[in-house]
Amino acid sequence: MQFWHNLRELPADVEECIASWAGWTTNGFAHRVFDERSAKEFIDGSLSARHKQAFELCYHPAMQADYFRLCYLLVEGGFYVDADDVCVSTDIGRLFDDGRLKVQPLCYDTASATMVHPSVFLRDGAQNSSWIFYFNNNPLIARRQHPIIDRALRQATELLESAGKDALPEIQTTTGPGNISETIFNLGAKPEGVESDLVVLRDWDSLAVSKWPLTYRGDARNWRLSNQRRFPRKDESTG
Secondary structure, X not given: OEEOOOHHHOXXXXXXXXXXXXXXXXXXXXXXXXXXXXXXXXXXXXXXXXXXXXXXXXXXXXXXXXXXXXXXXXXXXXXXXXXXXXXXXXXXXXXXXXXXXXXXXXXXXXXXXXXXXXXXXXXXXXXXXXXXXXXXXXOEEEOOOOHHHHHHHHHHHHHHHHHOOOOOOOHHHHOOHHHHHHHHHHHHOOOOOOHHHEEEXXXXXXXXEEOOOOHHHXXXXXXXXXXXXXXXXXXXXXX
């Protein structure tokens, strides 16, 4: 499953990325792409009014994608991947071999302000005081009603509600990687842990790559340029 907020104005370069996943339908996989309208319809028909209202509080397309992937996976299970990722794998079947949540680990070096490659930070004994570890929310692969997805969706919903209708909460911590990371860390601190329900993908870059550059990365559709800013919708502009 993938998401792009307005499929009527899908950029050609993003469409090429999506096509790399759509091709797996010939191997028996179903492929679904949602936009803002169809995501609302899915939430309205599958979850509560509270979830629909929380989705409407997501002020940026990236935030909508963050929130909706949790809604979809909780109800249907399956495999979410960002629309700007390109599949380079010849076999994605192994991602579905069990119902555990599969996530990509990330590491950021505050000293250099750069990401640390997995081949470096995943080595035995690798550590640095300037490293920050967290999990990405892309990809997310899980069975229906997975407890980590359930907890992450509840937390994102509560954060959106507590921020209020006119607020613009920080995207990453509210619905994005910060939300899924905090959920996993909090559940992992409990006596029962999360090991039996979680798989850390150590080789995601051998399965997919995030394509750069893409046209949308240079404008307001890029969440990094729009974080905590009102997203200009078409009906609000003069263009």
